[in-house]
Amino acid sequence: MTVTTRGGAAGLRRVPQYLALLAYVVFLAFPLLWLLSTALKTPREMALADPTWIPREPTLANFADAFGEQDLVGAATRSLVVALASSVITVVISLPAAYAIARYRGLVNRIAIGWVLVSQVFPFILIIIPLFMILRDLELVNTLPGLVVVHVTFTLPFALWMLQGYVRAVPAELEEAAAMDGAGRIRTIVGVVAPLLAPGVVATLLFAFISSWNEFLFALVILQDPDVMTLPLTLVRFTGPEGVARLGPLAAASLMATIPSLIFFAIIQRRLKSGLMAGAVKG
Amino acid sequence: MTATATRPAPPTPPARHARRRRFSRQTREMWVLMLPALVPVLLFSVGPLLYGIALAFTDARNTRNHETSFVGLENLGDLLTAEDFWSSFRIGMIWAVSVTGLQFLAALGLALLLNQDLRFRGVARVLAVVPWAMPPVVIGLMWKLVYHPDAGILNSVLGTHVNWLADFSLALPAIIVVGVWTGMPQTTVVLLAGLQNVPRELYEAVEVDGAGRWRKFWNITLPQLKPVIVAITSLDFVWNINQFGLVYVLTQGGPGGQTRLPMLFAYEEAFRYRFAGYASMLGLAMAVVVLAALGLYLWRQMREAK
Numbered sequence: 001m002t003v004t005t006r007g008g009a010a011g012l013r014r015v016p017q018y019l020a021l022l023a024y025v026v027f028l029a030f031p032l033l034w035l036l037s038t039a040l041k042t043p044r045e046m047a048l049a050d051p052t053w054i055p056r057e058p059t060l061a062n063f064a065d066a067f068g069e070q071d072l073v074g075a076a077t078r079s080l081v082v083a084l085a086s087s088v089i090t091v092v093i094s095l096p097a098a099y100a101i102a103r104y105r106g107l108v109n110r111i112a113i114g115w116v117l118v119s120q121v122f123p124f125i126l127i128i129i130p131l132f133m134i135l136r137d138l139e140l141v142n143t144l145p146g147l148v149v150v151h152v153t154f155t156l157p158f159a160l161w162m163l164q165g166y167v168r169a170v171p172a173e174l175e176e177a178a179a180m181d182g183a184g185r186i187r188t189i190v191g192v193v194a195p196l197l198a199p200g201v202v203a204t205l206l207f208a209f210i211s212s213w214n215e216f217l218f219a220l221v222i223l224q225d226p227d228v229m230t231l232p233l234t235l236v237r238f239t240g241p242e243g244v245a246r247l248g249p250l251a252a253a254s255l256m257a258t259i260p261s262l263i264f265f266a267i268i269q270r271r272l273k274s275g276l277m278a279g280a281v282k283g
Numbered sequence: 284m285t286a287t288a289t290r291p292a293p294p295t296p297p298a299r300h301a302r303r304r305r306f307s308r309q310t311r312e313m314w315v316l317m318l319p320a321l322v323p324v325l326l327f328s329v330g331p332l333l334y335g336i337a338l339a340f341t342d343a344r345n346t347r348n349h350e351t352s353f354v355g356l357e358n359l360g361d362l363l364t365a366e367d368f369w370s371s372f373r374i375g376m377i378w379a380v381s382v383t384g385l386q387f388l389a390a391l392g393l394a395l396l397l398n399q400d401l402r403f404r405g406v407a408r409v410l411a412v413v414p415w416a417m418p419p420v421v422i423g424l425m426w427k428l429v430y431h432p433d434a435g436i437l438n439s440v441l442g443t444h445v446n447w448l449a450d451f452s453l454a455l456p457a458i459i460v461v462g463v464w465t466g467m468p469q470t471t472v473v474l475l476a477g478l479q480n481v482p483r484e485l486y487e488a489v490e491v492d493g494a495g496r497w498r499k500f501w502n503i504t505l506p507q508l509k510p511v512i513v514a515i516t517s518l519d520f521v522w523n524i525n526q527f528g529l530v531y532v533l534t535q536g537g538p539g540g541q542t543r544l545p546m547l548f549a550y551e552e553a554f555r556y557r558f559a560g561y562a563s564m565l566g567l568a569m570a571v572v573v574l575a576a577l578g579l580y581l582w583r584q585m586r587e588a589k
Contacts, residue, residue: 014401021396021407024389028410031464034436035425051439097320100313112317115324120518121573122332123525125549126566129345129559130334131327136347153327156320214418216528221554232420236532247434254421265416 039063039251046247062252071226072253075234079213082144082230083260086151087208090159091201093152098163099193103172116157128221135222142225150222151212158211159204166200167193206264213260231257339564345557358564368565370540371548374455375569378544379524382462387516389463390470395504397471398478415468423532426461449538458533458542465529466522470515477511478504513584517577524573545569 033053038046040058067073101112131150132141140146170193178188216232223229226237235257238250339358343351362368393411397404414422429437430447438444447457485503494502505512527546530536536543536551543551545565553562 017396017399017401018403020392021401021403024393024396025403025407025410027464028407028413028467030436031425031429032413034429037436038428038434046434051434051436053436093319093323096316100316104309104313115329119328121521121570121577123546123549123566123569123573124527125546125553126335126563126570127328127331129553129563129566130331130338132345132554133559134327134331134334149323149327153323156324156328160320214420216418216420216531217550220531221550232418232528235420235424238424247428247431250424251428254424258417258421261416261418262413265412 035251035254038247039255041248043248062248063256066249066253066256072231072234075229075231076257078144078228079231082147082151083209083212085144085148086155086212087205089148089152090155090208091163091205094156094160094163094204095201098160099167099189101160102164102167112160116161119154119157124217128218132221141222142228144228147219147222147230150218151208151215154218155208155211159208162204162207163200166197166204169200170196206267210261210264335563336567338560339567341560343560343563345553345559351560354560358561359568361561362564362568367540367543368548371543371545374541374543375524375545377455378459378462378526378542379520381459382466382523383516383519385459385463386466386470386519387512390467390474393467393471394474394478397475411471412468414465415472419465419528420532422461422465423529426464427533430457448534451538451541454534454538454541458530461529461533462523462526466519470519473511473515474508477508481507509584509588513581517580520580521573521577524569 037053037055039062040055040060042055042057042059042061045052045056097112135141135146135149138146140149174192174196175188178192179185183191214232215230216236219230219233223233226234229237235250235253238246238253340353340355341351342354342357343349393407397408397411417425427448429435432438432444432446432449435447437447445453448454450457481504485507486499489499489503524544525546526544527550530542530544531547531550534542536547546569549562549565549569552558552565
């Protein structure tokens, strides 16, 4: 970024632009600040008639209370298990396919890419009804493995799309050179391709993890028993007709549920733009 | 696609000959590599999709002991004569079109600002991505706190006493605002990337002619951005019409069905009333509508581009 000194006239001309930017910042930030403010308020202050931005007596008690409510720790643990399992499985099974799509031309990879695009358009409801029936026959409804199967299946197309992009970025000449030097196929892949692919694999893992951690609709359909519910479901059950007393812990729990995604975005923020751009233009 | 036919063939790489000789081995290898991904996709995605399309023509119930029989187009007939479907469809269209449109305009404005050399744009840049990083359920809960009739900030700021999400005429606009807030980041990031790819020379060329800011925007920026705009608005529309979690958390489709988007309607039919066949037909009908709308839009854009 280059820093330029601006004259008074140029600065004045930019006033409308700064006002517009300020409007955007306010629109984007105010719900977030309100969530934070609510999370720091005491139940007594929540009950007051005129809510204020700055809590009068800020407290962290809501965060502690949140852990006691509705088995939130259990739900977070289950979400973690499901997200870890589905992200690892997704990457392990899509990596070879991504390699095949990136390196070989042919009908199959065109069909695969077509499927990636089609899977973005079809309404989930069309798939989730039969899927629910299939999982029920397999006795996988109300189980975490059932949800993992679904998350893997539905993260797979986009993971495949991401990974094949990363494989394409590794020059095929490198592999050919390694083969020339007498390295076998496996050694070429492990020794040459894998190290170059590692950052892309990590990004895809994180993407799959977050997709699963945040996912709501499939979890809602498949996990109906409160004892197996994941974090998003438990958070929604938090809001009942009980009134404002529990809003503080709810806000605190919501903030905590956002932490994994925030870490993920902090890590991949730079990659985001280029990756998404490529996807959007090709899509 | 006709657009590809006019493009010159890519130059043949020299390694092509060697590759062709290994063709059969490559095909075999490719299948082995594809298999681990192919099996779950076929079993849990392609299979259910075909099964779902078939279900749409049956009277299937989402219960264990039910004799399912083929009923042809009966579900479609029921759907087209059901008043609650048409009201849900209308609400879904209002939602998807207005969220996509407003999202695009807001994101374009923000992207143009972020593309300028302004102070504090780093703050805006980070903030613009935060909604993307939040679980949809948390976004819904957060806005519920904002809209809360007693403890919410909105009534306090406006000095009103409105139950936003339970008001017949205000609930839909209220959730549309949330939809715009939620979807703005992706659109902004994509448009910003598009803006940064517009070649500088194009601007310099018209600056020589003394073109002002507006003329530069209309004559250079917009036409250059066109492919990106078409791609992202299409995606946004599809995402918005298929929206479920956000609205489920905010209003569950209420008050009185005023925010019952088609996907919420289908969910209720399938999992509350257990009419699996009927709900599948609803999903199928929505898929056809979305594909048709998308096809028409892309076809028009492509014809214009020629």
